[in-house]
Amino acid sequence: MGAGVQSTALLLLAARGRLDSLDGAIFADTKWEPETVYRHLDRLEREVAQPAGIPIHRVSAGDIRADALNPKKRFASMPLHILNPDGKPGMMRRQCTSEYKIKPIKRQVRHLLGFPHPTRVPKGICVEQWIGISIDEFHRAKDSDVRYITNRHPLIDLGWTRDDCLTYLRELGFESTPKSACLGCPYHGNAQWRKIRDESPQEWEDVVAFDTAIRSGNARANAAGNPLLGQAFLHRSRLPLSEAPIDRLSAREWAERQPPLPETAEEVLEAGVEDGCSPWSCRSDAPVPSDYDQAA
Template identity: 55%
Template structure:
């Protein structure tokens, strides 16, 4: 008769990591670890798309020095510069969720893979390396890293697992009951009150408020976004050089109007109540919807581990 052996107890994480975006919530999580309010991280990983606002990079530099003084190394991981890659006709296709204006006048949204390619995959690769099992070595069952994600209580619907056996997501701000407003106060009390939202300069998910911020606080970034918007009007250079048939025109702004022609200062025509009832932002919506934070993006869920096909059990 075969005796059933119960599963071995969970030995706990081999590593504790932080997915650091250098925005409000993840900066709060890192400072909490520095102060000993939550367990210390073995490393904080910043997935660099190469096109963050200069204020984010400045905050990252300051955070790096602060965290390393408390024994937490900050490491940048990257798959390249998303802006230059997208405009390079020799580079493989880069898929951003550009707004499309179809020949019949209807609007759509291009496929979104940039979060996976420029954030999730580099973070997974770094986690495997830190665990000691770089590709193509398979991570043994039961060996995993715990990865903290900066999701606050007002964003609880965005909290998701990694979909991988070797990477378990945890959410310290949810455990502590921190909403974004509390994070802002926490940062201000510690001299980090200038921390801004982390998102690519040219992210098509910006609302008017987000685009105004880029225009008013990052002039170089604004010029790059305007130039990029013009360059992708008829599709990515890679697609054009390969003779792919492209339908419609492509835009960064949800109104499908050239970015430098949009009246970003006009008050929104919809009320907050009406916006809550709609399934998608309206062209004149002033709100700045959730962007593409790693592990909270639906398109990034259940993405196979690069080169191995590993998924959660």
């Protein structure tokens, strides 16, 4: 339960009976999610999960931000963008998903089964784990790497895309569902960085400060005398976040900002009258070319 678009749609589908009921949902908290995610999760628990009898288990492997800056703490590296001494770009290995998301989820699954680590889960005992992956990202769907978990991807089974999930959420009043990701995730695109900067000044200040603090890599490595040879950055431009070109729009974003072209008369006829045929909303002014007025 990442509390993003797809996992929120899964929870709603189960709670409303369109999918099988769930025994529980697990939210792995890195302690550095946007405040909008925590508010959304609270709302889901209050309005959806509890009425449906679905407990939400909140688990954590620690505070990913604090761990990165703590010289006494082992830190699972984030995929930071690296500028090497020779000027060539690089990227650090991503360990954070495994350490702060997957491992605490597996630990909770074992706890729910009644076989916490290091107790061995007996052969034949297994849970079905639903993962919110839609068909437009089916390449992410993988089998479990442990025998006590069988992965299932109900959105793929339904043939749903992310847009289908968004439509469903809007229908149920959850159109404000946020993107679930750590505040300082190096995989953010410019749109996400702008959203943080423009809508949450305190969180923006937080990620800018973190970006500055990790310039030489994680604190424990530096304290051990193994500093990063290059420089680390949150933004793919490998510039300080406060200076990065986050106002640069992608081609898709630019296209979405353009006003729609006016419909031609033929398109109006093909699509039908937008407002329907009502005595109070007759579209008598709809363009009708004379060619279409002639009887066959």
